[in-house]
Amino acid sequence: MDLKPILDHYDDFKAAQLQNRFFKHADVIRLLQELPAAFEMVHLGNSVKNNSINLVKWGKGKTKIMLWSQMHGDEATGTMALFDLFNFLQGDNEYVKLLTENCQLFFIPMVNPDGAAVFTRRNAQQIDINRDFLKECSPEAKILKQCRAQIQPDFGFNLHDQLTLWSVTKTLKPATLSFLAPAIDEELSIDQTRKNAMLVIAEMFKHLDPIIPKHIGLFDDEFEPRAFGDNFQKAGTATILIEAGGLAADFEKQEIRSYYFASILAGLHAIATKSFEQQDLNNYFSIPKNNKQIFHILIHQLMLDGIEVSIGINYEECPVADGYSTTKTYSIQDIGDLSFCDAYQIYTSAQLKVKGEIILYQNAHFELFDNDQLILSFQNGKLL
Incomplete structure (x- = not known):
């Protein structure tokens, strides 16, 4: 057919x-x-x-x-x-x-x-x-x-x-x-x-x-x-x-x-x-x-503690009380060599800088800059 x-x-x-x-x-x-x-x-x-x-x-x-x-x-x-x-x-x-x-x-x-x-x-x-x-x-x-x-x-x-x-x-x-x-x-x-x-x-x-x-x-x-x-x-x-x-x-x-x-x-x-x-x-x-080789968000070429790593971020989706929408809570799910993975959204640049802490298995709570321009912002797991 x-x-x-x-x-x-x-x-x-x-x-x-x-x-x-x-x-x-x-x-x-x-x-x-x-x-x-x-x-x-x-x-x-x-x-x-x-x-x-x-x-x-x-x-x-x-x-x-x-x-x-x-x-x-x-x-x-x-x-x-x-x-x-x-x-x-x-x-x-x-x-x-x-x-x-x-x-x-x-x-x-x-x-x-x-x-x-x-x-x-x-x-x-x-x-x-x-x-x-x-x-x-x-x-x-x-x-x-x-x-x-x-x-x-x-x-x-x-x-x-x-x-x-x-x-x-x-x-x-x-x-x-x-x-x-x-x-x-x-x-x-x-x-x-x-x-x-x-x-x-x-x-x-x-x-x-x-x-x-x-x-x-x-x-x-x-x-x-x-x-x-x-x-x-x-x-x-x-x-x-x-x-x-x-x-x-x-x-x-x-x-x-x-x-x-x-x-x-x-x-x-x-x-x-x-x-x-x-x-x-x-x-x-x-x-x-x-x-499972994809993330919701991947960040490449990020310097963290003196080494270049990739960051894999996923969200958990939870319904709100009325059942007509959901909230997404983002957390850090992997740090290291993620060159074998893909994502729905990818950020990569030699000029990436982060403000805040990136802690494995914790809610995302940082800002990501590309050459001083803010491109990604999380607060207590929420994408702003």
Whole structure:
């Protein structure tokens, strides 16, 4: 499939109501209620704080595909991409016709509405829903688990966001997207279900890599016995994990969401046409791995205690009380030879001078000058 013409017209179907990561349950419900009759909405149950969790059904085909987003309340890119997909599916084109005739899609576009309300990872019980498959302490985990058991989908798309500090091996670029076919056991065995997920991912990578070259990685592959992706895979649903990472100057992930949407569409197309069956498993394993070789800020050529060093600075993002924004606290994360690393922002000059102290693992609290011109200023971890 050719994704470029679709992305060239992305604004035609982008859900413009979702302009940043901080939308809430009420926004989702409002958009769901506006969907036409081709989309059937089913109330699955309620969260800890009594917010509804809903299933959306679309399509008339044989192959069942389940897609769920925002198990973690502060991971909103997948939800944005799903609403963009809802709009796209209302169009008149070959892809929509192919999907409706060959697939039945089941969407849960916000599994953790309470976490989204305050923009935190966990639910109102402080439970990580994605580590609650076995004990089912949270109502959200019970709902998601029961939904899959009732539908028995052939494929599943597990939609998440990852830290913006993940990079792609041998590229020094942010991992804007990461894919994974979750493991079914500690030995990382490959049964037919997991193999199908791997082949779909290989097909997705084939179509996405030319669009965002060197920005796609393979997520860390280890078995997590409490996680939904691993257990859904084990239960026979070929499960595809998609993680949204970082991209320069795209803090609200409005460009990333388009690539996220494209990866979902490429995966659905691969399943509907069964083109994944022609893929080579080696193409999955050839996707470069994720690593951490980038910083939010890098400063090179800085004289510190009589030696020239590089300084790596990262921020920690925390939600404010109303859940509609975050604060960033910057700290010094490395000092020394960082020539093998990259960053979203880089400062380098032979005339760099610093006023204040730079202390490893402490909040950034200094001013950086280039030939007496102030170019960077931190106060108690805050970028001024």
